[in-house]
Amino acid sequence: MTPATDIDLLLLALVQRGLRTPYDFKVKAGLSVGTTAPVLDRLEKDGWITAEKPGSRGSKPFSITKAGAKKLAKEWRDLLRRRPTSIDEILRILYLSRVLGNAPLAVRFATQATADLEALREMKRLEACQYDPGLGSSSRADWYRSLKLRSQAAEAEAQAHLLSDVAGELLGAKRSKKKR
Structure with missing residues (x-):
């Protein structure tokens, strides 16, 4: 299994902390739906988050799985070794x-x-x-x-x-x- 990217781990951490929908990511974290939607789809496909039934506006709430929580706990420290210049x-x-x-x-x-x-x-x-x-x-x-x-x-x-x-x-x- 490939290592998670920094955006993967950020979204996992945000889901773990209660952000559940693409709208939450936009309003509470300032992340665009265009950025988060494909990543959330991939995280769901990889089994790191699960989606519930879509709500009244078609937005599906996500929650982190045990595998996602393990992935987050295991891999986030690896990011500290990077030397990024992208803010x-x-x-x-x-x-x-x-x-x-x-x-x-x-x-x-x-x-x-x-x-x-x-x-x-x-x-x-x-x-x-x-x-x-x-x-x-x-x-x-x-x-x-x-x-x-x-x-x-x-x-x-x-x-x-x-x-x-x-x-x-x-x-x-x-x-x-x-x-x-």
Whole structure:
């Protein structure tokens, strides 16, 4: 059996925590039906979730099976070894490490992802410098390439900043619990 993907495990964890329909995923987790529906179908086919009879609006509620719960418990930690630079994948793994693991695991993952995004930012900035022809030749395609790379660098910087803030929040929550 193939290992589950990060989106598979995220949806299993969300079903386990009470999200039952594609509408729940959209409203409560901000995940599109277009993203979740095919994954839910596959999870059902693999026996990790079961669907009940469709409700009045045709939406079928899901629940996690014992096999799905085992899969989730067994495989989520494997995701922590990844070094993703896609913010969506990072956020899915961060969520799993926080709700299935603990704050220190989540902080460690967020800290590593922050460093990786900062390295990506620097790489994009340096690459942009190679393509920036200066203001005098704004009609060259290189200028567009430079703008795109600078945009990607700024995006990576903002994402790294967010993850750094989240790690700090998790550390703060951990310290608050120790004081009690």
